[in-house]
Amino acid sequence: MAKIELINICKKYKDETVIDDLNLTIKDGSFTVLVGPSGCGKSTTLRMIAGLETATGGEIRIGGKRVNDTAPGHRDVAMVFQNYALYPTMTVRGNIEFGLKNRGVAKAEREKLIAEIAEIVGLDQLLDRKPQQLSGGQRQRVALARAMVKKPKVFILDEPLSNLDAKLRNQMRTELIQLHRRLGTTFVYVTHDQVEAMSMGDEIVVMHQGVIQQADTPMKLYHEPANLFTAQFIGTPAMNVLDTRDAAGLSLESESTVAKLGFRPEQAVFDWGGMHEGYRLTGEVMTRESLGAENIYQIKAPGGVFFVKTFLEPLREEQTVRVVVPYEQLYYFGPDGKRLYGVRVQERQLAAAGGV
Amino acid sequence: MTAWEKLRPYGMVAPSIIIFSMFFIYPIFYMIYLSFYDWNFVSPDKTFVGLQNFKDLLTDEDFRQVLSNTTLYTLMTVALTTGLSLFLALWLNRKGVFHAFVQGAIFSPHIISLVSISLLWSWLMDPEYGLLNWVIGLFGFEKMQWLSHPETSLVSLVIVAVWKGIGYNTLVFIAGLQSIPADIYEAAALDQSKPWTTFRRIILPMLSPTIFFLVIINMIGSFQVFETIAIMTQGGPVNSTNTLVYYIYENGFRFFKIGYASAAGVILLAIVGLLTIVYFRLLSSRVHYR
Amino acid sequence: MALRVLNVLCLLLLVLVFAMPFGWMLSTSLKTLPETMIFPPAWIPKQPVWENYAEAWKTGPFLKYFMNSFIVAIGILICQALTIIPAAYAFARYKFAGSNLLFGVVMVTLMIPAQLIFLPVYLELSALKLLNTHLGLILPFASSAFGIFLLRQGFMQVPEELIEAARLDQASEWKIIVRLMVPLVKPVLVTFALFSFIAHWNDYFWPLVMTTNETARTLPLGIAKIREVEGVATWNVLMAGNLILVAPILVAFFFSQRHIIRAFVYSGVK
Numbered sequence: 001m002a003k004i005e006l007i008n009i010c011k012k013y014k015d016e017t018v019i020d021d022l023n024l025t026i027k028d029g030s031f032t033v034l035v036g037p038s039g040c041g042k043s044t045t046l047r048m049i050a051g052l053e054t055a056t057g058g059e060i061r062i063g064g065k066r067v068n069d070t071a072p073g074h075r076d077v078a079m080v081f082q083n084y085a086l087y088p089t090m091t092v093r094g095n096i097e098f099g100l101k102n103r104g105v106a107k108a109e110r111e112k113l114i115a116e117i118a119e120i121v122g123l124d125q126l127l128d129r130k131p132q133q134l135s136g137g138q139r140q141r142v143a144l145a146r147a148m149v150k151k152p153k154v155f156i157l158d159e160p161l162s163n164l165d166a167k168l169r170n171q172m173r174t175e176l177i178q179l180h181r182r183l184g185t186t187f188v189y190v191t192h193d194q195v196e197a198m199s200m201g202d203e204i205v206v207m208h209q210g211v212i213q214q215a216d217t218p219m220k221l222y223h224e225p226a227n228l229f230t231a232q233f234i235g236t237p238a239m240n241v242l243d244t245r246d247a248a249g250l251s252l253e254s255e256s257t258v259a260k261l262g263f264r265p266e267q268a269v270f271d272w273g274g275m276h277e278g279y280r281l282t283g284e285v286m287t288r289e290s291l292g293a294e295n296i297y298q299i300k301a302p303g304g305v306f307f308v309k310t311f312l313e314p315l316r317e318e319q320t321v322r323v324v325v326p327y328e329q330l331y332y333f334g335p336d337g338k339r340l341y342g343v344r345v346q347e348r349q350l351a352a353a354g355g356v
Numbered sequence: 357m358t359a360w361e362k363l364r365p366y367g368m369v370a371p372s373i374i375i376f377s378m379f380f381i382y383p384i385f386y387m388i389y390l391s392f393y394d395w396n397f398v399s400p401d402k403t404f405v406g407l408q409n410f411k412d413l414l415t416d417e418d419f420r421q422v423l424s425n426t427t428l429y430t431l432m433t434v435a436l437t438t439g440l441s442l443f444l445a446l447w448l449n450r451k452g453v454f455h456a457f458v459q460g461a462i463f464s465p466h467i468i469s470l471v472s473i474s475l476l477w478s479w480l481m482d483p484e485y486g487l488l489n490w491v492i493g494l495f496g497f498e499k500m501q502w503l504s505h506p507e508t509s510l511v512s513l514v515i516v517a518v519w520k521g522i523g524y525n526t527l528v529f530i531a532g533l534q535s536i537p538a539d540i541y542e543a544a545a546l547d548q549s550k551p552w553t554t555f556r557r558i559i560l561p562m563l564s565p566t567i568f569f570l571v572i573i574n575m576i577g578s579f580q581v582f583e584t585i586a587i588m589t590q591g592g593p594v595n596s597t598n599t600l601v602y603y604i605y606e607n608g609f610r611f612f613k614i615g616y617a618s619a620a621g622v623i624l625l626a627i628v629g630l631l632t633i634v635y636f637r638l639l640s641s642r643v644h645y646r
Numbered sequence: 647m648a649l650r651v652l653n654v655l656c657l658l659l660l661v662l663v664f665a666m667p668f669g670w671m672l673s674t675s676l677k678t679l680p681e682t683m684i685f686p687p688a689w690i691p692k693q694p695v696w697e698n699y700a701e702a703w704k705t706g707p708f709l710k711y712f713m714n715s716f717i718v719a720i721g722i723l724i725c726q727a728l729t730i731i732p733a734a735y736a737f738a739r740y741k742f743a744g745s746n747l748l749f750g751v752v753m754v755t756l757m758i759p760a761q762l763i764f765l766p767v768y769l770e771l772s773a774l775k776l777l778n779t780h781l782g783l784i785l786p787f788a789s790s791a792f793g794i795f796l797l798r799q800g801f802m803q804v805p806e807e808l809i810e811a812a813r814l815d816q817a818s819e820w821k822i823i824v825r826l827m828v829p830l831v832k833p834v835l836v837t838f839a840l841f842s843f844i845a846h847w848n849d850y851f852w853p854l855v856m857t858t859n860e861t862a863r864t865l866p867l868g869i870a871k872i873r874e875v876e877g878v879a880t881w882n883v884l885m886a887g888n889l890i891l892v893a894p895i896l897v898a899f900f901f902s903q904r905h906i907i908r909a910f911v912y913s914g915v916k
Contacts, residue, residue, distance in 0.1 A: 052810050073816030085807035089829035098825075099815035146815075364819075365740040368732035369748055372789035375729065376755040379786035383766035384758065390766065397769075444660075454657070460903045461661045464668075467899055467906060469848035471866040472892045475873070476671050479881050487670050490686050523664070527911045580761040583850050587870055601761045608765045609855070617765055625762055632757045 002063030002076075002153040002186060003028040004049060010057035011044055011210075018044050019210040022058070026203070031180045031187045033201030036233070038192055041210040043158060046190045050156050051075050063153055073102070078147035079156040083163065084139045086131040086146075093127040096146050103150075117145045137168050144179070155180075157189045161196065173200055194234050198222070206230050228260060228337035237265050237296060237307040239331070246303035250279055252332070254343040260333040265296070265309040267329040271322035278326040279345075281306070290315050299323065384625065390618035397612045409619035418595060419603065419620070425510060426599040430578040432514045437521045437574055438567065444522065445529030446555075459530070463523035470520075474587035477516045478503065503589055506596035513584055513597055521577075525570055532566035533559070572635040576628055600624050668896075675699070675886040682881045695882065702872060702887035707860055711868035718783045718853070718864060719846040723839060725788035730838075734794045735823055738801035739809075755791035764855045771856060778861045783853055787846065793838050800831035840902075840909040844895065865891055 004026040011019040019041045026032045034042040047053040048060060051072035060067050067075050087095050093114060100110045118124040121141040131139055140160065147155060157176075161169045177200055180187050191197055197204050198218045206213040206221065206229070213233075214226040225231035225239075232238045241262045244252070252258050263279075271280065283301030295315050297308045308323055332340040391409055393402040413419045448459055465473060480488045481502035489499045502512045536559065544554045582601040585591060591598035591606070600620065608617035674682060676694040702708075736742070737749050767786060768777070776782030804827060812822045828835075850866040857863050872887045899906055 050810075050814060052813070071816075072810070072813045077814065079811070079814050081807045081811060083805065083807055085805065085811035087808065087812070087826055089826070089832075098812070098817070102816040102818075102821065146811075150815075362742075365736040365742040365745070368736035368740075371729040372733040372791075372794060373748055373751055375785070375789045376751055376791065379767055379770075380755040380758045380763065380791075381751060383763040383770065386766040386770070387763060390769075448657075454654075456903075458657050458661055460899075460907065461664045463907055463910075464664060464896065464899060466910065467844050467848075467895055468892055469850060469866050469895070471848075471850045471870050472888050475869070475884055475888050476667055479674065479885065480667055480670065482881070485683055485685050485687060485881075487666075487687060493686070519664075524910060527907060531911055576759070580759055582761055586854070587850075587873075604765065605855070608768075614765070614769075621762065621765055628757070628759065628762060 004154060004186065004188070005061040005064075006045070006049070006058065007061070008058040009045070009048065009055050009060065011041070011048065011053065012056045017210070022210070022212060024205060024212060024215065026186060026188060029184050029186055030203045031177070031189065031201050032203040032205060033189045033191060033197040034205045034207060035191055035194055035197035035201075036207035036213075039209075040207040042190045042192075042205075042207045045207070046156055046158055046188060049154070049188060050077050050079050076153040077156055078150050078152035078154075079158065080140075080143045080147050080160045082159040084131075084143040084160075086139060086142055088131055091128050091130055092123060092134070092142050092145075095131065095142055096149050099146065099150050113149050117149045120148070121145045136164050137172070140164065140172060148179075148183070153185065155183075155185055155187045157187065159191055160189075162191075162193075169196075176200065195236065198234065206233055208233075224339075225331070226339050228262070228333045228339075231262055231331060231333075231339070235264060237309065239264050240268075240306035241333075242303045242306070247279075248303065251346045252343055253346050254332070254340060256334055256340060258332045258340055258343055259335040260337075262331040262333065263325045263329055265307040266311070268306075268308045268323045268325045270308070270310070270313075270316065271324045278324040279330060281323045281325070283321065283323070285316070285319060285321055288315060297321070387618045387621050387625070390615055391622045393615045395614045397614050402615070405615065409616050410622075412616065413619055413623070418598070421595050422598050422600060422603045425595075425597060426579060426581075429510055429514060429517075429581060429597075429599060430575055432511070433517045433521070433578045434571055434574045436514065436518045437525050438570055440518065441522050441525035441570075442529055442563075442567070444526040445533060446559075448526065449530050449533050459523075459527060461523075463527055465520045466524040468520075470583035471587060473516065473520055474584045477512075477519075477584075478588050481512055503597075504593060506593050509589055509593060509596045513581070513588065516584055516588075517578065517581070521574065525574070528570060529563070529566060532563050536562050568635065568638055572631060576631055579624065579627055579631075668892075671885045671888060671892070674881055675889050677882045679880060679882055698882050698886035699890070702883050702890065705872045705883070705887070706868045708865075708868055708890075710860065711863055711865045714780070714862055715847060715864040715866075717780050718862075719843050721780060721784040722787045722846050723843055725784060726790050726793055726842060727835075727839075729789035730793040730797055731828060731835075732823075733789070734797035735801055735827060737794065738798045752791045752794050756795060760786075760852055764852070768855055778857050778859055780862050782856055783862055783864075786852075790838075790842065793842065796838055797831060797834055800834035801827060804830055836905070837909040840906055844906070847895065 004024075006022055006024040006026075009019060009022040009024075010017070022041075022045065024045075034045060036042050044053060048055050049062070051067065051070065055068060062075060062077070087098065090098065096114050096117060097110055100113065105113070114127070115124070118127055121144055123138070123141055123145055126134065126138060126142075131142065134142065143160070160176075161172055164172060173196065176187075189197075189200065198221075201218060203215065204218055204221055205215040208229050214221060214230045216224070216226075221230060221234050225234065228241065232241065239262045241260050244250075244258050244261050247261050250261070268281075269278075281299075281301045281303070283299040283306075285297055286300050286305070287298040289296040289298075293312060295310050295313065297310075297316070299306055299308060299321060327345050330345075332343040334340050390402075392404060392406060394405045394408070395402040444462070448455055448462075480486050483489065483499065483501050483504050486502070488502065492500065501508055503509050540558060540562075541554070544558055549557070580601050581599050582605065585597055585599055585602045586605070589597040591602055601624070604617045604620045604624070607613045607620065673689055673691065675698055676696070677691040677698075678693075678695050681688065681691055733752075737745065737752070771777050771782045771786075774782075776785065808826065808830075809822060812826050817825070848866060849864070850870065853862070853864045853867050857867070869887045869891045872884050
């Protein structure tokens with residue numbers, strides 16, 4: 001068990017800088033998820049921790065020890081790959097055993113460890129099969145077993161669920177969370193899927209263009225996004241963002257320029273029939289999506305297109321709708337995309353009760 | 357990286373590179389060098405004669421005959437092999453045990469030694485008692501002289517080459533046909549394309565890389581024909597089947613005209629080199645459909 | 647229905663064009679000499695003459711030819727395994743200065759046929775005192791540009807992830823090659839081995855040029871020589887000898903037709 005520190009890490013390929021001056025501490029025993037769109041540098045960061053890529057600059061520490069020059073096999077790190085990377089010429093047993101053999105673990109000890117692990121991940125019947133004879137979920141388990149059997153200080157998982165179908169993915173998510181609880185080892189997990197990140201991680205690192213946008217707990221990320229990117233990356237549908245110039249009927253008081261205004265689709269309320277204090281918007285409903293428990297509306301207002309999400313309400317059939325967003329649910333962003341705090345609304349509007 | 361890690365790749369390729377340099381690259385230059393000399397292999401001195409060997413070659417009536425034989429043989433072999441095998445491929449491109457058996461049967465000559473094939477066909481083409489004359493007799497033709505007559509000897513060799521090569525070519529074409537995705541045929545069928553149109557507008561263009569490959573491979577192969585000639589005709593009768601490699605062999609090993617033979621070798625090198633360059637040019641400039 | 651019958655008949659006719667010569671070879675090899683000189687020819691010999699085979703075998707030191715063929719073909723195969731695997735791996739997986747140039751040497755070699763350079767190589771082997779030796783027949787083919795090319799493709803197709811997984815498993819570079827990579831390209835290796843063995847077993851040209859006496863002569867040379875020893879007309883003995891040469895390959899082909907066809911066809915296409 002160990003914490004991981006990345007200090008002033010740089011990564012350059014020839015002329016292209018992928019990561020510039022990255023600092024991150026991954027807490028001991030945490031389930032940390034690196035998330036971001038493809039090409040954001042999350043996989044590169046992960047691979048540098050594993051030692052599969054060398055950092056161009058900076059220092060990587062695992063458990064307080066500098067590992068920049070340590071070979072991948074000696075970092076006490078185990079990895080689960082996106083395509084599992086099972087050795088096709090070896091049996092399941094061979095796959096799990098390979099790393100142990102290379103470490104010079106004695107035969108009796110190996111047998112014991114393999115039996116133990118196979119029991120845990122439910123592979124005991126499949127030890128003599130070849131990977132090609134296994135289903136996707138079973139391969140996933142072999143990959144996990146191969147990583148676990150080494151009892152590493154750090155587990156690294158690179159999009160391990162992306163090749164599974166939706167149902168199996170949900171099941172494996174739960175299993176991975178339970179596995180993390182049981183082992184208590186540091187997990188570093190990479191995904192491009194923010195839902196996966198939110199549901200699994202206890203620490204989430206949002207990355208974009210090689211820069212860490214925000215590193216926080218899931219709830220903090222959702223409620224207190226530090227910038228426009230995080231705000232729009234977390235949550236489905238994404239946070240609605242309007243240009244303040246297009247936001248008619250709202251005057252703001254602030255020390256710095258407010259460029260953008262945002263609110264979450266699930267925080268907006270349809271105005272009919274209630275008393276609400278907040279920012280009011282009127283628009284045409286373009287599409288309605290009903291998912292059963294929740295409905296999603298796409299609405300075209302003079303200021304731009306935005307989404308509204310409602311829960312456990314009947315689907316609305318009107319063409320023109322009025323929507324209210326409570327003032328305290330509005331987020332403000334500066335021209336550079338940074339979140340602005342301490343912005344006040346000057347003239348408060350009270351949505352008319354029962355107005356048609 | 358340690359020094360060992362830096363040197364490792366060189367150590368790994370070294371044995372192969374040394375062998376290639378010794379037995380393929382260096383001989384090329386040595387041959388070009390020898391082509392400027394007059395040497396009989398036994399005498400200790402070589403005499404520099406400049407381009408004399410090439411001049412002699414180009415004015416030599418025999419060599420002209422050899423060049424024309426080789427070209428004619430190549431053109432006939434390549435055209436027949438490629439055309440017939442494309443036809444056979446379209447015909448035989450089915451799955452199933454029976455078709456696999458037929459494919460195996462026509463392929464079998466390809467893995468047989470050319471010595472066997474040459475001996476076997478010498479016997480089949482025997483003017484007196486050969487089976488081939490009996491077969492054409494069934495169709496009402498007169499007995500033919502085959503290899504023993506200057507007018508039919510080269511064509512007889514072409515028949516043997518086509519018989520040996522057609523199976524391989526057919527199977528390469530079948531592999532090419534099978535790599536055309538099935539949905540393209542289905543789309544064509546839905547567009548009510550007639551079989552001939554489908555062949556000309558879809559199959560043929562998509563097979564063009566395969567056709568190129570086979571034409572060039574067959575050409576390079578045919579230009580170097582040796583075994584059948586050495587065993588079946590020894591270049592005769594009256595030089596009608598003498599080809600480049602056999603000519604080089606005879607001049608080098610029978611008449612010990614090393615420089616002269618080398619010059620002929622340089623000419624063969626130029627032809628093969630040109631074909632190879634053409635192949636790679638076409639390969640890179642050609643539209644790829646996939 | 648009628649069309650299908652016609653199709654099958656045509657197919658059988660096609661098979662006949664390729665099978666009949668071999669049948670004719672077998673039939674002739676069992677005839678007496680007078681029986682070969684009948685026209686129209688008889689298909690079935692009255693009394694099979696097995697002595698033709700013995701006679702063919704006696705025309706030269708055939709056991710020696712056979713051994714020579716075996717030593718040369720297997721020797722080439724072993725040498726190629728030792729040289730091609732590391733070279734192909736280095737070209738596929740390492741970045742090193744000059745790798746493009748060195749691979750260029752491989753590609754140029756791939757384009758040079760043996761028929762083009764036999765004369766200078768003969769002089770070279772003669773200077774090295776390697777004419778009429780097994781080594782002289784093996785050495786020029788101790789590596790194969792074609793094999794390197796083929797195997798390099800195979801190595802390049804292995805996903806990088808697998809090697810990384812092995813590295814995280816603390817496997818040394820050597821172990822990665824021997825335990826992981828080579829087993830992964832086994833189909834390509836088998837393909838190439840079949841191709842190489844058949845090509846060199848059958849080869850007539852190279853041993854013809856590089857030998858001047860019986861010490862290292864191979865089977866195809868021996869068979870071709872029956873004709874010179876026996877004179878032109880003894881087709882029955884000649885076909886018996888020919889069958890000795892062809893039989894092993896045909897039998898092998900009969901049992902592993904699929905493999906051999908794949909070896910030749912796909913190695914050419916890709």
